[in-house]
Amino acid sequence: MIRVAILGSTGSIGRSALEVIARHPDRFRVVALAANRSAEELGAQVQRFSPERAVLCHDGVSLPTSGGGTAWSSGRSALLDVAEAPDVDVVVNALVGAVGLEPTLRALLAGHRLALANKESLVAGGRLVTDAAKRGGGEIVPIDSEHSAILQCLAGYPASSVQRVVLTASGGPFRGRSRDELWRVGPEEALRHPTWDMGAKITIDSSTLANKALEVIEAHYLYGLGYDQIDAVVHPQSVIHSFVEFVDGSVLAQLGFPTMELPILYALSHPERVVDATLQTYDPVRASPLTFEPIDHAAFPLFGLGAEAGRRGGRAPVVYNAGNEVAVQAFLEGRIRFPEMADVVNEAMEQVGSGDVRSVEDVLSADADARRVAAVSVQRLAAAVGAGS
Numbered sequence: 001m002i003r004v005a006i007l008g009s010t011g012s013i014g015r016s017a018l019e020v021i022a023r024h025p026d027r028f029r030v031v032a033l034a035a036n037r038s039a040e041e042l043g044a045q046v047q048r049f050s051p052e053r054a055v056l057c058h059d060g061v062s063l064p065t066s067g068g069g070t071a072w073s074s075g076r077s078a079l080l081d082v083a084e085a086p087d088v089d090v091v092v093n094a095l096v097g098a099v100g101l102e103p104t105l106r107a108l109l110a111g112h113r114l115a116l117a118n119k120e121s122l123v124a125g126g127r128l129v130t131d132a133a134k135r136g137g138g139e140i141v142p143i144d145s146e147h148s149a150i151l152q153c154l155a156g157y158p159a160s161s162v163q164r165v166v167l168t169a170s171g172g173p174f175r176g177r178s179r180d181e182l183w184r185v186g187p188e189e190a191l192r193h194p195t196w197d198m199g200a201k202i203t204i205d206s207s208t209l210a211n212k213a214l215e216v217i218e219a220h221y222l223y224g225l226g227y228d229q230i231d232a233v234v235h236p237q238s239v240i241h242s243f244v245e246f247v248d249g250s251v252l253a254q255l256g257f258p259t260m261e262l263p264i265l266y267a268l269s270h271p272e273r274v275v276d277a278t279l280q281t282y283d284p285v286r287a288s289p290l291t292f293e294p295i296d297h298a299a300f301p302l303f304g305l306g307a308e309a310g311r312r313g314g315r316a317p318v319v320y321n322a323g324n325e326v327a328v329q330a331f332l333e334g335r336i337r338f339p340e341m342a343d344v345v346n347e348a349m350e351q352v353g354s355g356d357v358r359s360v361e362d363v364l365s366a367d368a369d370a371r372r373v374a375a376v377s378v379q380r381l382a383a384a385v386g387a388g389s
């Protein structure tokens with residue numbers, strides 16, 4: 001029986017992970033659940049899965065008074081305790097944003113398997129995360145469908161046999177639109193993703209292609225690949241989840257209709273493959289045609305900015321990620337317009353100094369600097385929008 005803790009259980013990935021686990025009660029048992037402030041939903045999950053522990057991170061939320069045999073606690077330290085608890089085998093990190101970094105480090109240092117959806121922790125923490133895995137003996141198994149695809153294609157092949165990987169991107173709801181047209185799109189339209197049903201932040205990241213840049217950095221750290229070995233291509237059907245090209249020119253790909261339940265199940269059971277009859281059978285005729293396009297860098301500059309941040313390394317990916325989190329939030333609140341998200345991130349990258357990242361404190365300091373600069377940019381841009389410019 002594999003004992004699973006889910007951080008971010010009330011989100012899109014967290015809920016999907018619970019559905020997967022509910023279908024395999026003979027293999028997986030939920031021992032801890034954590035969310036930020038969705039007390040009611042977490043309470044319903046506790047009723048259904050009877051974990052030993054439930055955590056609400058936000059201190060201002062009152063805890064339910066009854067929970068059967070479940071011990072409730074609140075605050076960030078309770079979240080970190082769950083991530084490193086000795087009675088856990090797999091920690092699913094389905095938190096959103098750089099807040100996921102410390103739980104990622106704690107889980108790896110404790111020697112757990114980390115089923116990682118929270119790509120921001122790898123982008124911000126980079127080498128700290130891979131070092132924590134080495135030091136603690138933990139293992140990172142990605143939940144992101146692209147990185148799960150790479151893992152599945154790589155099985156058995158040494159890194160030296162890989163020429164490059166090609167990540168696929170759906171292109172989001174604005175594929176084919178020009179930069180000029182993107183001034184007129186609002187959050188509601190950006191939240192209507194054509195192929196994936198996800199949380200708000202990643203859906204916006206998908207519409208700007210910032211998500212693909214985060215995934216380039218994620219692939220760099222997960223698979224030890226150089227940035228010149230990681231490409232991305234737009235594939236609107238989201239059926240091929242990534243390609244791996246080997247040094248002899250042979251190319252493997254992993255395919256399937258878009259669902260996060262499959263990579264979640266694989267992250268929990270890896271390297272074993274588990275029968276799950278509810279997952280949709282692949283049908284090549286129904287999946288046809290499969291098409292590919294290059295990324296439009298002029299319309300979606302956040303992709304290039306992110307890849308550049310990855311190449312620069314040090315503080316740059318931390319700043320890119322934090323600036324992007326601020327920009328996405330401001331766009332969702334209607335304070336800035338779609339193309340201005342890239343301006344906010346660009347300014348943060350230009351104004352926040354470069355430097356090495358050797359500790360969590362270094363990450364937190366770069367993150368805080370970037371958020372400060374980005375908040376000022378947002379304020380200026382929002383004032384301009386308010387003034388009708």
Ligand SMILES: NC(=O)c1ccc[n+]([C@@H]2O[C@H](COP(=O)([O-])OP(=O)(O)OC[C@H]3O[C@@H](n4cnc5c(N)ncnc54)[C@H](OP(=O)(O)O)[C@@H]3O)[C@@H](O)[C@H]2O)c1
Nearest residue numbers: 008010011012013035036037038057095117118119198199
């Ligand atoms: N959704 C997908 O299909 C998908 C696919 C690939 C990768 N990912 C990655 O998976 C991660 C989660 O994405 P999602 O779409 O599932 O996000 P989501 O739906 O927004 O869910 C986020 C979860 O994190 C919790 N949370 C948010 N802020 C927190 C904080 N400060 N402290 C503690 N908990 C906090 C939320 O709790 P409350 O409900 O209480 O706010 C919620 O449970 C992201 O890194 C995303 O890039 C997602």
